[in-house]
Amino acid sequence: xxxxxxxxxxxxxxxxxxxxxxxxxxxxxxxxxxxxxxxxxxxxxxxxxxxxxxxxxxxxxxxxxxxxxxxxxxxxxxxxxxxxxxxxxxxxxxxxxxxxxxxxxxxxxxxxxxxxxxxxxxxxxxxxxxxxxxxxxxxxxxxxxxxxxxxxxxxxxxxxxxxxxxxxxxxxxxxxxxxxxxxxxxxxxxxxxxxxxxxxxxxxxxxxxxxxxxxxxxxxxxxxxxxxxxxxxxxxxxxxxxxxxxxxxxxxxxxxxxxxxxxxxxxxxxxxxxxxxxxxxxxxxxxxxxxxxxxxxxxxxxxxxxxxxxxxxxxxxxxxxxxxxxxxxxxxxxxxxxxxxxxxxxxxxxxxxxxxxxxxxxxxxxxxxxxxxxxxxxx
Amino acid sequence: xxxxxxxxxxxxxxxxxxxxxxxxxxxxxxxxxxxxxxxxxxxxxxxxxxxxxxxxxxxxxxxxxxxxxxxxxxxxxxxxxxxxxxxxxxxxxxxxxxxxxxxxxxxxxxxxxxxxxxxxxxxxxxxxxxxxxxxxxxxxxxxxxxxxxxxxxxxxxxxxxxxxxxxxxxxxxxxxxxxxxxxxxxxxxxxxxxxxxxxxxxxxxxxxxxxxxxxxxxxxxxxxxxxxxxxx
Numbered sequence: 001x002x003x004x005x006x007x008x009x010x011x012x013x014x015x016x017x018x019x020x021x022x023x024x025x026x027x028x029x030x031x032x033x034x035x036x037x038x039x040x041x042x043x044x045x046x047x048x049x050x051x052x053x054x055x056x057x058x059x060x061x062x063x064x065x066x067x068x069x070x071x072x073x074x075x076x077x078x079x080x081x082x083x084x085x086x087x088x089x090x091x092x093x094x095x096x097x098x099x100x101x102x103x104x105x106x107x108x109x110x111x112x113x114x115x116x117x118x119x120x121x122x123x124x125x126x127x128x129x130x131x132x133x134x135x136x137x138x139x140x141x142x143x144x145x146x147x148x149x150x151x152x153x154x155x156x157x158x159x160x161x162x163x164x165x166x167x168x169x170x171x172x173x174x175x176x177x178x179x180x181x182x183x184x185x186x187x188x189x190x191x192x193x194x195x196x197x198x199x200x201x202x203x204x205x206x207x208x209x210x211x212x213x214x215x216x217x218x219x220x221x222x223x224x225x226x227x228x229x230x231x232x233x234x235x236x237x238x239x240x241x242x243x244x245x246x247x248x249x250x251x252x253x254x255x256x257x258x259x260x261x262x263x264x265x266x267x268x269x270x271x272x273x274x275x276x277x278x279x280x281x282x283x284x285x286x287x288x289x290x291x292x293x294x295x296x297x298x299x300x301x302x303x304x305x306x307x308x309x310x311x312x313x314x315x316x317x318x319x320x321x322x323x324x325x326x327x328x329x330x331x332x333x334x335x336x337x338x339x340x341x342x343x344x345x346x347x348x349x350x351x352x353x354x355x356x357x358x359x360x361x362x363x364x365x366x367x368x369x370x371x372x373x374x375x376x377x378x379x
Numbered sequence: 380x381x382x383x384x385x386x387x388x389x390x391x392x393x394x395x396x397x398x399x400x401x402x403x404x405x406x407x408x409x410x411x412x413x414x415x416x417x418x419x420x421x422x423x424x425x426x427x428x429x430x431x432x433x434x435x436x437x438x439x440x441x442x443x444x445x446x447x448x449x450x451x452x453x454x455x456x457x458x459x460x461x462x463x464x465x466x467x468x469x470x471x472x473x474x475x476x477x478x479x480x481x482x483x484x485x486x487x488x489x490x491x492x493x494x495x496x497x498x499x500x501x502x503x504x505x506x507x508x509x510x511x512x513x514x515x516x517x518x519x520x521x522x523x524x525x526x527x528x529x530x531x532x533x534x535x536x537x538x539x540x541x542x543x544x545x546x547x548x549x550x551x552x553x554x555x556x557x558x559x560x561x562x563x564x565x566x567x568x569x570x571x572x573x574x575x576x577x578x579x580x581x582x583x584x585x586x587x588x589x590x591x592x593x594x595x596x597x598x599x600x601x602x603x604x605x606x607x608x609x610x611x
Contacts, residue, residue: 003499004482004490011481289477292438293538294466294494296459374438376473377429377550 005303019275023315026268030349031323037257039339044247045240046178050123054209055218057239061232065246072205079229080208085216090115093194094206100163109185113194122188129158129173141173146185164197179338273360280364284371292373304365312357385578386412390444404430406601417579422598428582432548437461466494470539474551476531478523485519488537509537529560547579565591
């Protein structure tokens with residue numbers, strides 16, 4: 001019977017394609033939009049991800065995210081280092097600077113000042129150059145996307161000179177960092193050098209990043225720091241989530257993307273539901289014939305569900321393929337760098353596609369179950 | 380003791396609707412369909428012929444009375460058993476052919492076997508042999524919309540006979556056919572009915588095929604008015 005069900009399904013190709021495309025469109029929209037959403041909000045915590053050595057972040061008690069910073073006094077570093085459970089602690093500077101690109105245009109850039117002695121705070125992946133060269137005067141490392149934006153159409157090379165707040169900076173390394181929420185250009189330099197670029201004096205420490213000792217958890221160490229210094233401290237993971245939730249709660253991104261996702265689901269339900277219902281309605285007499293010649297209701301239900309399952313599987317696969325291709329292609333552009341399709345989004349969209357198709361099948365199934373087989377004798 | 384009747388109806392009443400809109404369509408039908416014969420059920424439109432064969436086939440339930448078919452009381456069977464009974468023992472030929480447009484002729488003919496649980500490949504082999512006998516050798520892979528009315532009816536007959544049913548119920552089998560094709564169809568059905576434990580019931584208005592009847596029952600206003608052996 002199942003082969004007959006499939007032949008019935010594939011016979012009307014236009015309707016079959018309509019059903020499949022309905023599921024595919026819905027799946028594509030859900031995956032593409034949620035992938036972009038997750039990619040976007042993940043950027044809110046990118047600076048934290050780029051310092052994998054540190055598992056505790058310390059900052060002014062009023063800080064809510066990575067972009068609104070109130071500097072700490074230099075003496076706080078010593079106090080944090082004195083807290084039991086802290087293996088080490090180093091300063092981290094973060095500021096915005098204006099840079100002039102190769103063709104004279106001005107761009108906003110992020111400047112990160114990392115610990116002078118250990119260079120902790122640099123992204124781990126170095127694409128070109130040697131990070132030890134950062135110890136030289138005016139030396140900076142630049143993010144790969146930043147390099148491509150400033151020196152367009154130029155091959156990756158060291159020694160390029162940029163102007164950071166009108167001061168000379170020599171590129172000694174190119175690094176791969178996580179895409180940021182606000183700027184795609186990031187410069188990394190030593191903490192003391194960074195202060196020179198921004199003409200700031202003492203007490204300009206944006207964050208203290210620390211490592212918990214082996215016998216302590218980051219949360220315990222963060223609690224101790226709060227208790228002993230009165231500063232705000234939390235584990236790197238908690239801070240990342242705090243930064244992400246700040247974006248979620250204070251921007252229109254979730255509502256905007258959520259609306260598109262909801263529309264995708266609604267369109268999926270409406271298109272697939274109506275078309276599948278129409279498909280069954282048009283084939284109702286065939287189901288009545290099968291019923292009349294002895295097909296049981298359970299088999300008819302199986303046929304309808306098989307047809308729905310095939311539509312759902314093919315449509316979902318097509319939609320998922322489309323979304324994957326989008327992220328594969330768009331991910332190569334700096335604008336979408338770091339955007340990807342998380343497995344749990346794909347799984348959730350699979351659940352939505354299954355729900356759409358089960359709903360459509362159940363609505364259609366009622367007609368099949370209640371069709372009067374005696375209609376086959378009517379003209 | 381061998382069966383005397385393929386179908387036995389006793390006091391069959393059928394009402395449609397309830398309360399003030401209730402309409403009685405069958406008024407206590409008593410009828411016995413002989414075995415090993417082709418029995419015609421004739422009468423004007425609206426007299427209840429289709430309702431009666433629908434009840435005999437277990438597609439409709441009777442309001443009162445009972446129907447015994449092949450010595451089993453179908454009106455007392457559970458729904459699921461009726462469905463199984465239809466699949467095993469009954470073959471249907473409809474006025475509108477009711478072929479599945481998505482299936483080829485041979486697949487359509489194989490459907491009754493597939494319903495019984497036979498695989499499509501095996502069912503197609505058996506259906507193919509039957510279609511050959513019906514002169515459909517060159518049309519087996521065509522879809523219904525590529526066949527003439529007569530060819531479609533042959534496929535419908537093959538579907539009704541492929542699983543070797545004991546009783547074939549046929550509703551206006553020649554209504555859409557020319558005289559020659561209609562005669563061929565009736566000869567085929569006559570061969571089926573020639574088995575000692577089989578029967579064919581034909582509902583028809585087509586008096587061109589009356590000579591093929593062994594018995595003729597005449598219905599009027601929901602009653603069997605006469606039932607006689609055909610002398611034509």
